[in-house]
Amino acid sequence: MTRPFRLLTASGTPYLFLLPGLVILGALLSVPLYKVVEYSLYDNVIVERNPTFVGLDNYRNILGDPGYWSAGFNTIVFTVGSVVGHMIVGIGLALLVNADIHPRARTFFRSMLVLPWIFTAVVVALNWQLLLNPFGLINYILDWLGLISEPLDWLGNPDLAMWSLLLISTWRGYPFIMVSFLSGLQTVPRELYEAADIDGAGFWHKFWHVTLPQLKPVIFGVALLDLIWTFQLFPLVWLTTGGGPGRATEVLSTLTFRLAFVDFEFAQAATVAVSILIISAAFTVLYLRNEARRL
Amino acid sequence: MKRHLPKWALAAATSVATLLPASLPAAEIEWLQWFAAEDPTGFYDQLVEDFEAQHPDITVKLVTQPFGKVRESIVTDNAIGVGSDVLGLNMPWTTEFLDIGILEPLDDYLARDDNSFATSDLVEAPIGKIDGKTWMVPLNAFPFVMHVNMDLVKRAGFDAPPTNWEELSEQAAAIAALEDGISGLGLPFSSQPPSNGPILTFLPLLYSNGGRIMDGTTPNFDNAKVVETMEFIKTLNEAGAIAPGAASRTGGVDLEEFIAGRTGFLISPGVHSSAITGRNPDMDYTLVRVPTNGTNAYRVHGWEIGISADSRNKEAAWTFVNYLLSPEVNARVAKASNALPGNLAALDAVREGADDTLIKQMDILSGDTPVEEMRQSPKAVASWSLMTEELQSLLRGDQTAAEAAAAVQARWMDQIK
Numbered sequence: 001m002t003r004p005f006r007l008l009t010a011s012g013t014p015y016l017f018l019l020p021g022l023v024i025l026g027a028l029l030s031v032p033l034y035k036v037v038e039y040s041l042y043d044n045v046i047v048e049r050n051p052t053f054v055g056l057d058n059y060r061n062i063l064g065d066p067g068y069w070s071a072g073f074n075t076i077v078f079t080v081g082s083v084v085g086h087m088i089v090g091i092g093l094a095l096l097v098n099a100d101i102h103p104r105a106r107t108f109f110r111s112m113l114v115l116p117w118i119f120t121a122v123v124v125a126l127n128w129q130l131l132l133n134p135f136g137l138i139n140y141i142l143d144w145l146g147l148i149s150e151p152l153d154w155l156g157n158p159d160l161a162m163w164s165l166l167l168i169s170t171w172r173g174y175p176f177i178m179v180s181f182l183s184g185l186q187t188v189p190r191e192l193y194e195a196a197d198i199d200g201a202g203f204w205h206k207f208w209h210v211t212l213p214q215l216k217p218v219i220f221g222v223a224l225l226d227l228i229w230t231f232q233l234f235p236l237v238w239l240t241t242g243g244g245p246g247r248a249t250e251v252l253s254t255l256t257f258r259l260a261f262v263d264f265e266f267a268q269a270a271t272v273a274v275s276i277l278i279i280s281a282a283f284t285v286l287y288l289r290n291e292a293r294r295l
Numbered sequence: 296m297k298r299h300l301p302k303w304a305l306a307a308a309t310s311v312a313t314l315l316p317a318s319l320p321a322a323e324i325e326w327l328q329w330f331a332a333e334d335p336t337g338f339y340d341q342l343v344e345d346f347e348a349q350h351p352d353i354t355v356k357l358v359t360q361p362f363g364k365v366r367e368s369i370v371t372d373n374a375i376g377v378g379s380d381v382l383g384l385n386m387p388w389t390t391e392f393l394d395i396g397i398l399e400p401l402d403d404y405l406a407r408d409d410n411s412f413a414t415s416d417l418v419e420a421p422i423g424k425i426d427g428k429t430w431m432v433p434l435n436a437f438p439f440v441m442h443v444n445m446d447l448v449k450r451a452g453f454d455a456p457p458t459n460w461e462e463l464s465e466q467a468a469a470i471a472a473l474e475d476g477i478s479g480l481g482l483p484f485s486s487q488p489p490s491n492g493p494i495l496t497f498l499p500l501l502y503s504n505g506g507r508i509m510d511g512t513t514p515n516f517d518n519a520k521v522v523e524t525m526e527f528i529k530t531l532n533e534a535g536a537i538a539p540g541a542a543s544r545t546g547g548v549d550l551e552e553f554i555a556g557r558t559g560f561l562i563s564p565g566v567h568s569s570a571i572t573g574r575n576p577d578m579d580y581t582l583v584r585v586p587t588n589g590t591n592a593y594r595v596h597g598w599e600i601g602i603s604a605d606s607r608n609k610e611a612a613w614t615f616v617n618y619l620l621s622p623e624v625n626a627r628v629a630k631a632s633n634a635l636p637g638n639l640a641a642l643d644a645v646r647e648g649a650d651d652t653l654i655k656q657m658d659i660l661s662g663d664t665p666v667e668e669m670r671q672s673p674k675a676v677a678s679w680s681l682m683t684e685e686l687q688s689l690l691r692g693d694q695t696a697a698e699a700a701a702a703v704q705a706r707w708m709d710q711i712k
Contacts, residue, residue: 046370046374046395047394047395049396129543129548132543133540133543133548134538134539134540134543135476135539135540135557150539151539151540153539153540153542153543154543155540155542155543156485156540156541156542156543156544156687157542157691158691238487238488239487240487241486241487241543242485242486242487242488242490243486244485244486244487244490244542244683244684244687245486245542245543245684245687246486246684246687246688247684258680261366261367261370262488262676262677262680263674263677263710264370264391264394264395264674264677
């Protein structure tokens with residue numbers, strides 16, 4: 001065997017091991033990514049066999065469209081509202097199921113509370129549609145309590161639809177925060193709580209001055225991850241409200257789908273998709289920096 | 296010099312030969328449709344098997360998807376060049392599919408002498424020419440009708456279903472007043488996909504009022520008949536006759552609520568009668584023509600089939616279409632879907648042993664005027680999304696009927712410019 005060949009084999013072997021992963025990544029990620037960016041630079045892609053290159057015209061059109069900004073605003077409301085909901089409910093429940101109770105009861109509650117995470121978006125959407133139906137259970141209970149005089153159309157009233165969606169999203173997404181926070185809680189040294197007990201600290205003092213500071217990196221990390229996921233969430237919104245009533249719950253991901261498969265404006269859809277990609281990428285960079293700092 | 300094949304080549308050739316079937320089919324075609332998804336009996340698998348038995352040189356791969364997914368699949372499959380050969384189609388998709396070049400014109404196939412059917416026997420609406428050509432043929436047909444829960448009609452003090460708008464208004468309000476949770480009529484105006492409530496309920500009422508939303512191939516939504524029909528449903532809503540939550544009510548929920556006996560009337564395709572009688576056999580049920588306001592016209596609908604322009608097996612695809620349209624096979628398809636045949640030569644075979652609901656649909660089809668405007672509509676699917684949004688706004692009281700009609704027209708024209 002010649003020396004150059006030996007050298008090539010020695011230095012190339014690691015790359016050979018990387019090759020399958022690189023090929024899969026290339027096929028599954030880079031090609032679609034490239035195609036979406038390419039589509040956004042042409043007019044009437046897919047509909048036209050020979051689309052015209054239009055440069056950044058689609059971006060100019062989208063940025064001048066009030067529908068895009070309205071969907072963008074809804075996306076921010078939905079994302080921030082969902083993440084805040086996930087954090088409050090997730091952290092609260094993590095503290096509860098971390099309490100010193102009978103191990104069997106603890107396992108039971110932990111298992112039950114993780115359930116919303118297991119259901120698919122279709123199941124979640126259908127169940128909540130039934131619950132929030134004008135003749136559904138929630139209206140029945142509110143009526144029984146004397147809080148409403150006539151049934152509310154939770155998902156069909158523009159003033160209520162986004163709030164209803166946030167409720168559903170919170171219910172669906174809190175288990176991830178709960179599980180992450182719960183595992184973080186196991187890592188807080190017990191000595192810190194013992195020291196706080198000796199100092200006479202109550203539950204809230206211990207939570208604010210021991211638990212939260214200890215878990216700040218975890219909270220920041222999972223909140224960013226949740227932000228990235230929720231920002232581009234499509235199925236739950238599409239299956240629950242379809243972006244309606246009117247466009248009251250239209251978010252950027254449902255706008256992308258509407259432009260592509262309702263209006264057949266694939267180039268415009270690709271443009272909105274690229275804008276989602278850019279924002280998601282920015283969040284991802286933030287997340288990776290945070291993770292790097294923790295290591 | 297005598298040359299021998301190397302042993303390894305001989306072995307390879309033998310292996311390949313044993314792996315190959317005795318006779319390869321000349322063609323394999325794919326049939327993408329939603330029909331089998333709506334038939335729990337396995338009828339379409341049997342249909343394909345029977346075809347393959349008669350045509351051993353062709354195999355058919357049945358690709359079944361829910362209705363809501365098929366349009367999307369046809370477009371994306373076509374874009375990446377893996378489209379099915381025979382396509383299950385819905386008339387409103389026609390114009391947008393022509394814009395993309397998905398469909399093969401069928402005129403040359405229809406002109407052949409050896410077809411199993413006569414073109415003149417086919418239901419007219421789907422084969423009407425667009426751009427001078429025929430693009431699809433009807434597998435079955437059904438009118439939009441009004442399904443009636445006679446239990447509720449009788450409890451409200453009436454002997455017979457409504458025949459005109461005035462009676463509909465009176466009966467729907469009386470049924471809604473019976474008890475909490477019971478409504479006269481449902482309007483499925485949810486934005487959820489396919490968001491097609493207006494074409495399920497609004498258009499049938501408009502046609503029974505003698506109105507139209509198209510002027511040839513141009514949207515003409517802003518007209519007096521449209522406004523009058525919108526005002527009628529607004530009046531029904533204000534009288535409390537409409538089920539609450541129209542803006543979140545899907546077509547599926549509307550059907551389920553009727554089957555569960557919580558709605559007096561349901562305006563939807565006649566083909567839903569089998570689901571209603573099958574799922575709630577105890578209901579005192581009947582179907583009637585959509586109550587009129589002076590015109591006996593109905594929205595005609597059906598399941599259509601066409602051939603993909605990119606198909607590599609167009610001859611085999613047509614052989615299969617030809618088989619489906621033969622009077623015997625088409626009668627079987629119609630009976631299986633509790634609809635009328637696309638080939639009217641199969642009508643007598645279908646009528647034989649047909650139940651009362653099917654006979655009533657036949658009477659509507661033969662006596663009233665069929666209307667189908669969506670197949671010529673540009674951006675049809677997007678257009679009914681717009682209608683949904685403006686009708687939601689109308690029922691909320693955010694705008695008048697005239698404003699809603701003008702808004703749909705303006706937005707629709709903006710879509711197609």
